[in-house]
Amino acid sequence: xxxxxxxxxxxxxxxxxxxxxxxxxxxxxxxxxxxxxxxxxxxxxxxxxxxxxxxxxxxxxxxxxxxxxxxxxxxxxxxxxxxxxxxxxxxxxxxxxxxxxxxxxxxxxxxxxxxxxxxxxxx
Amino acid sequence: xxxxxxxxxxxxxxxxxxxxxxxxxxxxxxxxxxxxxxxxxxxxxxxxxxxxxxxxxxxxxxxxxxxxxxxxxxxxxxxxxxxxxxxxxxxxxxxxxxxxxxxxxxxxxxxxxxxxxxxxxxxxxxxxxxxxxxxxxxxxxxxxxxxxxxxxxxxxxxxxxxxxxxxxxxxxxxxxxxxxxxxxxxxxxxxxxxxxxxxxxxxxxxxxxxxxxxxxxxxxxxxxxxxxxxxxxxxxxxxxxxxxxxxxxxxxxxxxxxxxxxxxxxxxxxxxxxxxxxxxxxxxxxxxxxxxxxxxxxxxxxxxxxxxxxxxxxxxxxxxxxxxxxxxxxxxxxxxxxxxxxxxxxxxxxxxxxxxxxxxxxxxxxxxxxxxxxxxxxxxxxxxxxxxxxxxxxxxxxxxxxxxxxxxxxxxxxxxxxxxxx
Numbered sequence: 001x002x003x004x005x006x007x008x009x010x011x012x013x014x015x016x017x018x019x020x021x022x023x024x025x026x027x028x029x030x031x032x033x034x035x036x037x038x039x040x041x042x043x044x045x046x047x048x049x050x051x052x053x054x055x056x057x058x059x060x061x062x063x064x065x066x067x068x069x070x071x072x073x074x075x076x077x078x079x080x081x082x083x084x085x086x087x088x089x090x091x092x093x094x095x096x097x098x099x100x101x102x103x104x105x106x107x108x109x110x111x112x113x114x115x116x117x118x119x120x121x122x123x
Numbered sequence: 124x125x126x127x128x129x130x131x132x133x134x135x136x137x138x139x140x141x142x143x144x145x146x147x148x149x150x151x152x153x154x155x156x157x158x159x160x161x162x163x164x165x166x167x168x169x170x171x172x173x174x175x176x177x178x179x180x181x182x183x184x185x186x187x188x189x190x191x192x193x194x195x196x197x198x199x200x201x202x203x204x205x206x207x208x209x210x211x212x213x214x215x216x217x218x219x220x221x222x223x224x225x226x227x228x229x230x231x232x233x234x235x236x237x238x239x240x241x242x243x244x245x246x247x248x249x250x251x252x253x254x255x256x257x258x259x260x261x262x263x264x265x266x267x268x269x270x271x272x273x274x275x276x277x278x279x280x281x282x283x284x285x286x287x288x289x290x291x292x293x294x295x296x297x298x299x300x301x302x303x304x305x306x307x308x309x310x311x312x313x314x315x316x317x318x319x320x321x322x323x324x325x326x327x328x329x330x331x332x333x334x335x336x337x338x339x340x341x342x343x344x345x346x347x348x349x350x351x352x353x354x355x356x357x358x359x360x361x362x363x364x365x366x367x368x369x370x371x372x373x374x375x376x377x378x379x380x381x382x383x384x385x386x387x388x389x390x391x392x393x394x395x396x397x398x399x400x401x402x403x404x405x406x407x408x409x410x411x412x413x414x415x416x417x418x419x420x421x422x423x424x425x426x427x428x429x430x431x432x433x434x435x436x437x438x439x440x441x442x443x444x445x446x447x448x449x450x451x452x453x454x455x456x457x458x459x460x461x462x463x464x465x466x467x468x469x470x471x472x473x474x475x476x477x478x479x480x481x482x483x484x485x486x487x488x489x490x491x492x493x494x495x496x497x498x499x500x501x502x503x504x505x506x507x508x509x510x511x512x513x514x515x516x517x518x519x520x521x522x523x524x525x526x527x528x529x530x531x532x533x534x535x536x537x538x539x540x541x542x543x544x545x
Contacts, residue, residue, distance in 0.1 A: 008330045
């Protein structure tokens with residue numbers, strides 16, 4: 001017996017409605033995409049859904065109280081909130097440069113680093 | 124950021140967000156030697172600095188950047204172009220000399236009140252959020268009711284959380300982005316309420332900001348009452364029927380301490396109005412020619428002050444063009460006046476620019492009134508373009524090539540969007 005799963009692609013603003021037919025863990029067919037990102041997204045979403053994420057951390061000695069950060073690789077979808085809470089434990093001191101690595105292997109995920117997404121000078 | 128103002132300038136740009144920075148770069152590229160960007164905030168970059176999520180730059184940089192990353196690239200590029208940036212300053216008036224020069228009055232923390240002369244001006248003041256007053260929600264006036272963008276600045280830059288249990292009115296992208304953002308900050312988001320029968324945000328944002336976190340989206344629903352004395356205690360919501368009239372028999376209370384409003388943006392045109400610049404009643408931005416020049420010669424407009432865009436990449440493209448034309452104007456280059464008026468027709472809410480000229484390529488931005496699929500854009504009898512769908516939340520853009528206008532003899536071009544049979 002094959003089953004159907006519906007996804008909405010988040011690869012770009014078009015948001016293609018995707019249909020993935022599977023039997024157990026085997027993918028039989030993916031339909032509904034207008035570009036390759038859609039097919040890739042549906043496969044990834046079925047096998048191991050992940051999300052990029054961004055949040056902020058506390059910063060001392062800068063113009064603002066919060067420094068924006070992001071992860072360099074996507075984290076499992078069901079660990080996004082846990083990842084944010086983990087990142088919020090960080091506190092940094094200005095100056096910080098765009099791209100500075102603030103934490104490596106977030107939540108033990110190999111290659112998922114937390115980096116600053118802007119430069120903040122010391123004030 | 125170190126402020127710098129010398130002068131005289133060829134081009135002055137009012138506003139240092141993505142539009143202003145790109146306009147300044149465009150002006151330099153067109154040959155203007157001295158360009159000044161004036162911004163009221165402590166640093167240039169505009170609203171991008173508080174938009175810490177990614178999704179910017181897919182068109183322009185061919186990669187997905189966060190707002191601060193996009194802003195930093197443009198600030199760096201502006202400084203590389205030897206553009207002066209003056210923060211903590213604002214333009215309090217613009218006057219015209221008899222020879223066409225602009226006299227710009229600038230109030231600045233560093234230089235005090237000064238008047239500087241330039242050849243052309245680019246308006247890039249952006250837009251601001253509609254507030255509770257714009258939609259007149261009944262009820263008390265407690266704290267805890269604020270616009271989504273203000274909550275974004277509090278949360279992402281200033282380090283304040285707006286509250287703990289949050290309801291959001293309006294499903295525009297800022298509202299959706301803030302729903303996810305506040306969940307990541309440990310808040311509970313009880314729901315997003317949308318007056319229209321469809322979301323006003325991008326589908327991808329409904330998926331990755333609401334669905335991923337189990338936040339309910341209530342369509343055709345609005346807030347009917349705000350409750351609480353000092354602090355918001357809760358809201359009442361009701362589904363809406365025909366004519367968006369709330370069905371009060373189904374009104375019910377929702378417990379929350381914060382209500383975010385994501386109910387639209389208004390171009391910030393007080394300055395334009397004080398200059399007597401003609402505005403478009405629909406976009407609420409200036410009426411512009413194909414060179415993005417307003418009704419005041421030598422004053423150009425771009426970005427969200429001209430019309431509200433949904434992607435910063437489009438702002439950048441438009442602003443580079445406006446800046447180039449402002450730069451050319453400052454160097455004494457004049458184009459013949461436009462000879463074709465562009466008029467919105469069926470299912471077209473607005474189009475920008477408002478006129479065209481033969482002999483040039485034109486970039487048209489427009490929005491539809493209602494969702495339609497599939498459909499066709501019909502530009503007079505010179506051009507047709509099929510689209511699989513249009514929705515009001517997504518700007519439609521296309522180019523008109525010079526040869527399409529070659530044979531055109533009229534002085535008015537009407538644009539319609541009509542349904543296509545499947």
